[in-house]
Amino acid sequence: MKAPSNIAFLKYWGKLPPSGDDLDRNLATNASLSMTLKNAVTETTVDAASSDRDELWINGTQANPNDIAKISKHLDRVHAYFDRPRRACRVVSANNFPAGAGIASSASAFAALTLAAAEHLIGGPGTREWVSSTTADVSALARRGSGSACRSVAGPYMKWDGRHATTIPSPWKLHDTILIVSAAHKGVPSSEGHKTAETSPLFETRLTRLPARLAAMEAALAAQDLGRLGPLLETEALEMHAVARTGVPPANYLLPETLRLVEALQSLSQRNFFFTIDAGPNLHVLSEKPVRADLEKILDRTRVSARIWDDETGAGPSSF
Numbered sequence: 305m306k307a308p309s310n311i312a313f314l315k316y317w318g319k320l321p322p323s324g325d326d327l328d329r330n331l332a333t334n335a336s337l338s339m340t341l342k343n344a345v346t347e348t349t350v351d352a353a354s355s356d357r358d359e360l361w362i363n364g365t366q367a368n369p370n371d372i373a374k375i376s377k378h379l380d381r382v383h384a385y386f387d388r389p390r391r392a393c394r395v396v397s398a399n400n401f402p403a404g405a406g407i408a409s410s411a412s413a414f415a416a417l418t419l420a421a422a423e424h425l426i427g428g429p430g431t432r433e434w435v436s437s438t439t440a441d442v443s444a445l446a447r448r449g450s451g452s453a454c455r456s457v458a459g460p461y462m463k464w465d466g467r468h469a470t471t472i473p474s475p476w477k478l479h480d481t482i483l484i485v486s487a488a489h490k491g492v493p494s495s496e497g498h499k500t501a502e503t504s505p506l507f508e509t510r511l512t513r514l515p516a517r518l519a520a521m522e523a524a525l526a527a528q529d530l531g532r533l534g535p536l537l538e539t540e541a542l543e544m545h546a547v548a549r550t551g552v553p554p555a556n557y558l559l560p561e562t563l564r565l566v567e568a569l570q571s572l573s574q575r576n577f578f579f580t581i582d583a584g585p586n587l588h589v590l591s592e593k594p595v596r597a598d599l600e601k602i603l604d605r606t607r608v609s610a611r612i613w614d615d616e617t618g619a620g621p622s623s624f
């Protein structure tokens with residue numbers, strides 16, 4: 305099963321306190337909006353394990369006990385959902401994009417794992433039927449593995465109200481050119497950032513402002529108006545990072561190189577591309593036309609070296 309990553313236009317940053325019930329896991333304090341990516345995917349297969357323990361291989365390497373525990377928990381959920389006896393599984397997973405590249409791997413990973421586990425339990429045609437008839441359930445299951453995964457089960461755009469995620473159909477195609485200034489793993493995992501978000505003095509103010517921003521983004525999306533969407537994307541990204549940086553303890557994801565690029569982009573008098581930044585130092589640049597050449601010039605001028613990943617609007621999971 306292949307599932308894509310997604311890039312958040314409006315960010316999920318903060319979780320509701322856990323109620324102790326796994327069904328309520330990863331409920332967000334705010335609604336979010338994302339674009340499903342096309343090229344950045346996780347491909348996962350689930351088969352019966354040869355022993356009585358779950359096994360996990362990620363990008364050809366045997367995973368550590370922590371990661372195995374996370375996927376075991378998720379396999380428990382999928383087995384319980386389909387009411388099947390829990391047998392040990394062998395999970396083989398690979399991302400086609402560099403780890404730590406600011407491309408959400410937990411989103412594509414848990415979406416792909418949910419689908420691959422379903423395929424293992426009910427077979428390919430059954431999975432196809434399940435996915436097309438109950439996107440809401442697929443999404444809710446994936447969310448319990450990682451919040452943002454609930455927005456990776458379909459495309460082209462998805463809105464997550466904090467509990468349920470739904471598809472926003474649109475013919476609008478955008479490019480997402482990702483400037484990978486560092487592929488090192490982030491110091492503060494996003495699951496930790498979510499916990500400290502509410503300690504920021506900016507958090508409550510952010511929550512009051514988000515409904516209007518979401519409505520404005522949805523209107524810009526419906527109108528296919530990047531001139532309106534772009535500035536909203538940038539304000540939103542910088543605000544999420546302001547919350548992260550003012551939490552206790554602070555979560556600093558932005559590197560000096562990130563800030564140099566932000567400044568260079570925002571000081572252009574005219575442009576048709578706009579950035580957003582997830583919980584990492586890398587910029588996602590959204591545009592209607594390819595802008596790789598323009599961005600290479602900016603990298604040159606700012607003396608920032610970055611690897612570039614070209615992506616675009618995608619339709620959702622495939623190969624089942």
Ligand code: DP6
Nearest residue numbers: 312315316450451452494495582583
């Ligand atoms: C900045 O989904 O990775 O990418 O639910 O703890 O797994 P967990 O967090 P995760 O958080 C993603 C945060 C974000 C914004 C977003 O994707 O909306």
